[in-house]
Amino acid sequence: MSSNVHGVKKVKTSEEIAQARKEKEAVKIKEYNGLVSKCRREVENKNFDNTTLKLTSQILQYNPDFYTIWNYRREILLNGIFLEMTEEEKEATLKQELGFFMELIRINPKSYWLWNHRRWCLATMAKPDWKQELKLVGKMLDLDARNFHGWGYRRYVIDEMTRGQVDTQELDKSEYEYTSTKIKQSFSNYSAWHYRSKLLPSIIKDITTEERKAIGKSEIDMIKNALYTEPDDQSAWLYYWWLVGRVPKDVKLLGAYTVPDKTSIFLVFDDEVLLARDINVQDASGQKISGHWFGVASTTAKQPSCVWALNANTVGEQKWKDVCLTAEDILLDSPEKRFCVPSEAIQIKETADKDVIALVRQLEACPDDKTVSVCKLTSKREEESNSIWQVEDHESLLLNEIESLEELLELEPDSKWLLQTMAHFLLQLDLLRRQQGSTVEVESDIRSRALKIIRQLSSIDPDRSQRYIDWEHNVTKAPLNSGLDEINGQLRSSIQEHLDRK
Amino acid sequence: MSAEPQTPAKLQVDLHVKYIQSLNTKQDDLEYWLSEHLRVQGIYWGLNTLDMMDHLDALPRDDLIKYICSCQHENGGFGGHIGHDPHIQNTLSALQVLVTLNALDSIDTDKVVRYVASKQNDDGSFRGDDWGEVDTRFCYIALSICSLLKRLDAINVDKCVEWILKCRNYDGGFGNQPGAESHSGQIFCCVNALAIAGALHHVDRDLLGWWLCERQVKNGGLNGRPEKLEDVCYSWWVLSSLATIDRLQWINADKLTAFILSSQDLEDGGISDRPGDMVDVFHTNFGVTGLSLLKYPGLKAVDPVYCMPQYIIDSLGLPRLHQCNK
Numbered sequence: 001m002s003s004n005v006h007g008v009k010k011v012k013t014s015e016e017i018a019q020a021r022k023e024k025e026a027v028k029i030k031e032y033n034g035l036v037s038k039c040r041r042e043v044e045n046k047n048f049d050n051t052t053l054k055l056t057s058q059i060l061q062y063n064p065d066f067y068t069i070w071n072y073r074r075e076i077l078l079n080g081i082f083l084e085m086t087e088e089e090k091e092a093t094l095k096q097e098l099g100f101f102m103e104l105i106r107i108n109p110k111s112y113w114l115w116n117h118r119r120w121c122l123a124t125m126a127k128p129d130w131k132q133e134l135k136l137v138g139k140m141l142d143l144d145a146r147n148f149h150g151w152g153y154r155r156y157v158i159d160e161m162t163r164g165q166v167d168t169q170e171l172d173k174s175e176y177e178y179t180s181t182k183i184k185q186s187f188s189n190y191s192a193w194h195y196r197s198k199l200l201p202s203i204i205k206d207i208t209t210e211e212r213k214a215i216g217k218s219e220i221d222m223i224k225n226a227l228y229t230e231p232d233d234q235s236a237w238l239y240y241w242w243l244v245g246r247v248p249k250d251v252k253l254l255g256a257y258t259v260p261d262k263t264s265i266f267l268v269f270d271d272e273v274l275l276a277r278d279i280n281v282q283d284a285s286g287q288k289i290s291g292h293w294f295g296v297a298s299t300t301a302k303q304p305s306c307v308w309a310l311n312a313n314t315v316g317e318q319k320w321k322d323v324c325l326t327a328e329d330i331l332l333d334s335p336e337k338r339f340c341v342p343s344e345a346i347q348i349k350e351t352a353d354k355d356v357i358a359l360v361r362q363l364e365a366c367p368d369d370k371t372v373s374v375c376k377l378t379s380k381r382e383e384e385s386n387s388i389w390q391v392e393d394h395e396s397l398l399l400n401e402i403e404s405l406e407e408l409l410e411l412e413p414d415s416k417w418l419l420q421t422m423a424h425f426l427l428q429l430d431l432l433r434r435q436q437g438s439t440v441e442v443e444s445d446i447r448s449r450a451l452k453i454i455r456q457l458s459s460i461d462p463d464r465s466q467r468y469i470d471w472e473h474n475v476t477k478a479p480l481n482s483g484l485d486e487i488n489g490q491l492r493s494s495i496q497e498h499l500d501r502k
Numbered sequence: 503m504s505a506e507p508q509t510p511a512k513l514q515v516d517l518h519v520k521y522i523q524s525l526n527t528k529q530d531d532l533e534y535w536l537s538e539h540l541r542v543q544g545i546y547w548g549l550n551t552l553d554m555m556d557h558l559d560a561l562p563r564d565d566l567i568k569y570i571c572s573c574q575h576e577n578g579g580f581g582g583h584i585g586h587d588p589h590i591q592n593t594l595s596a597l598q599v600l601v602t603l604n605a606l607d608s609i610d611t612d613k614v615v616r617y618v619a620s621k622q623n624d625d626g627s628f629r630g631d632d633w634g635e636v637d638t639r640f641c642y643i644a645l646s647i648c649s650l651l652k653r654l655d656a657i658n659v660d661k662c663v664e665w666i667l668k669c670r671n672y673d674g675g676f677g678n679q680p681g682a683e684s685h686s687g688q689i690f691c692c693v694n695a696l697a698i699a700g701a702l703h704h705v706d707r708d709l710l711g712w713w714l715c716e717r718q719v720k721n722g723g724l725n726g727r728p729e730k731l732e733d734v735c736y737s738w739w740v741l742s743s744l745a746t747i748d749r750l751q752w753i754n755a756d757k758l759t760a761f762i763l764s765s766q767d768l769e770d771g772g773i774s775d776r777p778g779d780m781v782d783v784f785h786t787n788f789g790v791t792g793l794s795l796l797k798y799p800g801l802k803a804v805d806p807v808y809c810m811p812q813y814i815i816d817s818l819g820l821p822r823l824h825q826c827n828k
Binding site for chain 2: 006007008009010022025026028029032033036040062063065066067068071074112116120146148151152155188190191194195197198233234235238239242274304331332333334336462463464466467470474
């Protein structure tokens with residue numbers, strides 16, 4: 001979208017002024033349309049010369065977003081003007097193009113087409129001066145420290161400078177220092193914090209544990225500096241969450257179930273999952289049973305569900321035996337979760353719950369055409385470790401950070417960013433300890449403190465109260481366990497919900 | 503414009519209809535000519551707004567179809583106006599207009615699919631046109647076009663998903679290219695591209711939902727990035743992303759509704775980026791579609807993935823990839 005529709009005040013004008021402006025505009029319209037039709041004619045006639053190039057300049061000065069004219073301009077250069085030039089002359093012409101960019105970018109710093117043209121010029125040049133480009137984009141970011149075209153251009157220049165190099169660390173290091181400078185100029189420079197997050201993994205590559213520790217400490221120091229200066233600025237807080245990292249949540253299969261004389265089996269998980277492919281289910285003779293897999297009560301097609309059903313092809317007396325699951329079978333809805341692969345085949349159990357049996361009968365009576373069976377996506381999530389620089393163990397890191405947040409909390413008792421970070425760190429600690437099998441009393445202490453903060457947040461930040469309510473609900477909802485009563489309850493509610501949707 | 507009202511006016515449907523109808527009569531304004539390259543997109547914005555307000559017939563159907571068809575090139579792509587070069591963005595708008603008017607049979611859709619498929623790079627990303635700009639916007643556009651035409655088989659969806667995931671950031675959001683900062687407009691594109699691809703499980707819904715709901719500023723409006731000004735168009739980019747990941751309740755709907763309504767021009771119709779500014783059809787569309795997600799009375803339900811009325815997506819037989827409009 002052209003940026004000239006943003007932030008233009010509507011001004012009430014008198015009839016006379018409006019009339020005068022109309023007359024003035026009429027002259028401009030005539031000139032502009034004249035230029036456009038002349039330019040088109042020349043391009044149609046393949047007059048790719050300096051006169052046509054000049055026409056494009058005039059039009060683009062009026063309208064730098066007229067992308068077709070930029071295309072003409074490149075065509076005129078490539079298929080006309082350049083043909084009779086030496087390499088040096090071409091290079092000089094392209095430099096003029098860069099000058100033309102500078103002229104227009106002042107008027108419209110957010111035009112995609114302008115930036116595209118500059119990239120094309122540099123890609124076409126025999127010897128582009130990337131160092132000069134880096135200087136230029138530095139100046140632009142001095143003028144507008146958040147311009148995302150500017151930041152994107154900066155990354156492009158750096159990519160070009162490191163093209164073909166195996167070791168990019170030196171340049172990454174100077175860019176990392178550049179983000180420090182930008183952040184120190186303004187702690188709210190989200191763009192700079194973001195860029196820093198992309199550089200840090202390269203900075204800590206191939207260094208000693210001691211060096212990592214030092215970098216970790218300096219990162220935390222810089223964050224603390226920002227938090228104490230501007231506790232309500234979200235930029236440093238989000239970076240902080242990322243840096244401290246998250247404890248992966250374990251997701252488990254609770255069991256595989258069937259009902260007497262039916263052709264369906266159900267896999268029940270303790271969290272929502274997606275199946276990446278058909279699961280290997282075997283009958284008593286070791287034969288694979290095939291059929292139609294679908295998410296039960298999966299809220300929409302292709303969305304994760306806690307309960308997955310297999311409607312087997314062969315109707316009749318199936319003798320189910322067991323289910324084999326591998327890591328490749330399951331996709332989770334968050335990179336922060338990990339699936340605990342069962343160490344052996346899961347025996348299929350029969351449930352005799354009358355309600356479940358009745359519901360399964362209904363489910364089988366109306367085959368589902370709408371539910372997409374299995375997400376066929378093969379691409380797998382890359383391994384991500386957020387706290388990649390991290391060398392200390394996660395628990396002591398969390399304890400340290402919670403302790404230091406307590407101090408800030410005394411100064412800023414109502415900062416919503418501080419409070420939710422505190423709640424988050426506490427819950428992380430709780431999760432970590434539970435997954436390590438810690439005692440109940442300690443964890444419930446931590447958890448109830450976190451819950452108290454989350455409820456407090458609801459009143460401090462009422463616009464987002466539903467988020468805090470959902471958060472609280474997620475923390476307090478009892479984890480599903482594999483007791484048959486609970487499984488029956490889960491099956492009843494899922495299948496009922498599924499049927500209700502149809 | 504008169505002083506900003508304390509209680510915002512209701513949605514001025516009649517004024518907005520008139521405003522949209524008037525757009526093609528402003529040949530006296532230089533802006534009319536300077537925005538020619540946006541004509542096809544402008545028609546989509548205008549027509550979509552009209553359909554949301556149940557005034558689809560306010561623009562002449564046959565003329566629109568004829569005009570849109572005349573913007574198609576031999577290679578299947580559409581230009582922004584007659585004689586303008588083809589671009590994937592205009593191609594989506596053209597298609598959306600034809601789908602809305604139930605007139606897909608007036609073009610060769612296979613040619614469109616071939617054009618879109620020819621823009622995919624080996625790494626899965628898409629170019630906007632022959633000059634090669636790469637952006638997550640174009641992934642969304644390609645997936646949306648192929649999905650509307652039920653030809654997702656014509657492109658490499660998995661590769662495209664793989665590339666989009668390279669654009670994911672620590673805040674759960676997405677940028678326009680790998681390494682780029684999260685931006686609500688790009689998040690709209692990536693989240694909904696992933697929804698179409700059946701790959702929404704790659705989105706950390708709680709983390710991204712948090713970032714998105716923090717876009718709401720004190721006056722109720724939404725911004726596109728932290729510490730930036732609020733703007734009516736983010737009522738769409740942010741809100742539809744929240745809707746697709748089922749976190750629509752995480753913002754204050756009443757305050758946002760009031761913000762959008764107070765950005766209306768109560769004299770001449772249309773909606774602007776924020777109260778008191780000049781209106782345009784782009785913000786008018788995204789203001790109205792935003793209001794629809796907020797369940798503003800009298801508006802048709804919108805599909806957050808395609809930014810078109812739900813009834814159209816349903817009538818194409820496409821699955822609902824979100825949980826709104828039950």
